[in-house]
Amino acid sequence: MAAPLWPMHGANLGTLLRTCDAVGACLAVPPFDWVNGALERGNTLRHPTCVHRIGSPLRWLDRERRAGAHVLGVELADEAIRLADLPAARRRTIVVLGHEADGIPPEALNLLDAAVEIPMVGHGLSLNVAVAGSLVLYKVAGLL
Numbered sequence: 001m002a003a004p005l006w007p008m009h010g011a012n013l014g015t016l017l018r019t020c021d022a023v024g025a026c027l028a029v030p031p032f033d034w035v036n037g038a039l040e041r042g043n044t045l046r047h048p049t050c051v052h053r054i055g056s057p058l059r060w061l062d063r064e065r066r067a068g069a070h071v072l073g074v075e076l077a078d079e080a081i082r083l084a085d086l087p088a089a090r091r092r093t094i095v096v097l098g099h100e101a102d103g104i105p106p107e108a109l110n111l112l113d114a115a116v117e118i119p120m121v122g123h124g125l126s127l128n129v130a131v132a133g134s135l136v137l138y139k140v141a142g143l144l
């Protein structure tokens, strides 16, 4: 399940929704009014998609974790696993994506079981969130 829980740009939600469809994952989104419109605009698939509308992101992550899900943050972090070393998921996995400007909020970091980072050798400091999420979703799904 892809979880862009603090989104800023609707276009990224549409892109992630298409990747979710491609790898057989669902998308979890927060209860912001503008999110539904963004998903409708971004859903070029024209068929039903799997979208979970969650309540409070922190409470939802905590509940998922207690219920046995593996909560995997996608973030550049010292202790993060490199994408190439990330195994395919063997149980329910929540792929948590950060805010486009601020990343994953500090209060959510201790709800992560692990973090994965995508190595970068260029001059940019980070990837677009939908690109980063798509790469990780393919790896988690075992399709790469």
Ligand SMILES: C[S@@+](CC[C@H](N)C(=O)[O-])C[C@H]1O[C@@H](n2cnc3c(N)ncnc32)[C@H](O)[C@@H]1O
Binding pocket: 074, 075, 076, 096, 097, 098, 099, 100, 101, 102, 103, 104, 116, 117, 118, 119, 120, 125, 126, 127, 128, 129, 130, 132, 133
């Ligand atoms: C544009 S980045 C956020 C950059 C922000 N300035 C920061 O310091 O975290 C938005 C999100 O994309 C994901 N992301 C972008 N590049 C990444 C990378 N190389 N490895 C892992 N996650 C990445 C993370 O989920 C991040 O929170």
